[in-house]
Amino acid sequence: MISGPPSLRRRLLAFLALPMLGLLTFNTLLAYYIALDYSNRIHDRNLTDDTVSFAQMLGTMPVSSDLSPQARFLIEYDPDGHRYFNVDSSRLGTIAGNADFSAYAPSQDCSGTHPALYEGELNGQQVRMSTVCTQAMNDPQDQLAVTVAESMADRRQRAREILMIVIPLMAMLALGMAALVWFGVTHGLRILTPLTSRLAQRRGELAPISDADVPEEIQPLISTIDGLFARQAEMITLQNRFIADAAHQLRSPLAGMALHVDQALAHGDPETVREALQNIRRLNQRTARVSTQLLALSRAQTVPETVEALDVSELVPQWVGMRVPEAIRDGIDLGYLGPQQPMRILGNGALLHEALDNLIDNALRYAGADATVTVGVQALDDNDVELYVEDNGPGVPEDVMSRLGERFFRAPGTAASGTGLGLAIAHEAVEHLGGHLGYLNRPGGGLKVSITIPLLKGP
Incomplete structure (x- = not known):
């Protein structure tokens, strides 16, 4: 497959687009975890409030092995899923509940005044639990540990819902940034237009192309081109000088040889022809030496390639x-x-x-x-x-x-x-x-x- 010439625009866009794509992916993940953290904090607050309310309600009721239907409905009801609860008495053990909390609730420390939040697994589900302690109404020596748990699935669902709201906004922002980058790169490259115009208008000139409008980023390239132009100008000057020197030095010997040839042709006697041939040989030797010296001078004026x-x-x-x-x-x-x-x-x-x-x-x-x-x-x-x-x-x-x-x-x-x-x-x-x-x-x-x-x- 034959590829086209390298494009500075494509290269700049690629260098900008790939980091932007990575940044968009990172921002999407970050937005999800921020939404999940926000959802957790809201649910944790509701969970602790419900646990405290449930404990306060039990504190006003005699300790019994069962709860009234109204109390059970109040604690079990969850519009986003199913809620679990457990009530442990320090004297009677578990007196109410709808799941096995034996691995969690009895181990909670009831010495604190604030609800304790922790995670666990109930009925094969990952749950978030809150435990708060209160005094039994009919027995001051008895302490109740009230634990309420809810599934983590609804928290993740809320985070995904928030993410679905954020993603279109981020996509619009990404498209806007891509358009701005495209416009910025295209418009920024127009700074090369004056330089291109100056070069297009030249007709064999080898003067430096550096000017005040040359961008700082391509100044090394322009300096290199100016150096190349200078070397080319020097080579052309040397060639012109060589041609002028050769014309100057060879004019006289060639004119002399032509004169002696005419003399030999005009006078046919052997002595005149012999003398003319000797002069022609002398002039030919001089011409050969001049040519050799001029070539040597031309080589000496050229910077050596190897040292x-x-x-x-x-x-x-x-x-x-x-x-x-x-x-x-x-x-x-x-x-x-x-x-x-x-x-x-x-x-x-x-x-x-x-x-x-x-x-x-x-x-x-x-x-x-x-x-x-x-x-x-x-x-x-x-x-x-x-x-x-x-x-x-x-x-x-x-x-x-x-x-x-x-x-x-x-x-x-x-x-x-x-x-x-x-x-x-x-x-x-x-x-x-x-x-x-x-x-x-x-x-x-x-x-x-x-x-x-x-x-x-x-x-």
Whole structure:
């Protein structure tokens, strides 16, 4: 069975209806027991009054083994059922009665002045009994214990009658409350209408939707949606920037290749064609490098999905070793300096490799032939670790130091080819790793670029 989408209205009504149904059931039972208690108290009062009246009547009559028909009718008559009675004399024993009270009446204490109420069973029925004591008229030494009992059934019947009166009223109240709950939930959910209207009127906007009319209860949801919009806006901005950067950087190489193709076609001699092909290959290599760097920048600008504990004292030497053949080819002394003990950080390995590899690439490219490039790892204190790349090349003028890391910026006077994206890639990657990228001209010449990242504490 395929169910429909979840409904907030149905959920709210269910959460309210079930407790209301339980409360109605509880109130019905409570009403019954209250009615039964009320019925018991009324019947108990009538029972004690009748017992006292019967005892007073016997106190004015001579003690006899039988009662007059008028007295018997008076005590036995009960419009709701049958009534039982018993009269015990302290000297003569049972002198009158219509049931066997031997298990109850003789055991009652006649020292009190108020009637005693208790429950028992007579002739297979549950009964309520009342006993009161009085002096015999013709014998001051004799004491009469007068007991009157009535069935409990009529009490329960009165309680049920009261309940039958209360139930329709409670049902009407329940229906009224259900209607009010339905109206309240339906009307209350209309507070979402302005928010829904604002969203429906949007045409690709990713601005926050939070406003003063947003209910407090759904504020966490709205904050989450605003966060999603912000991330989407950031991604779109990065995509637009990537497209603009790609168009800016690829326009010149592509135009140059088209120019050389036209030149080769216009001049058919082999030397001109050879020269054009060499230029096209150079421009193609530049285009490929620009494309690679732009993709790397795009990856570096994206927040990494996974992070893990990384031992930089183990990983950095491996990454440096990957660039050693290139350094040997260019006549550059590339080395590593670091500790033997583990130094762990929390981050994304691919992103950290991208950042450090671009720093090494910049050093190999701009330090010059016969230069020395050192990649190192060291602990700054108990909280941070530093990964650095330093060379003994020409360094960077102090007046442009603050612009390092800008996209497509290259220091003036740089002879080596490049895209101006290496430090930008490193900057974006390090920022997502929660670290800091710093630049420093060495006193003896050369540049030191460092990545400072918090150490991972604990095992």
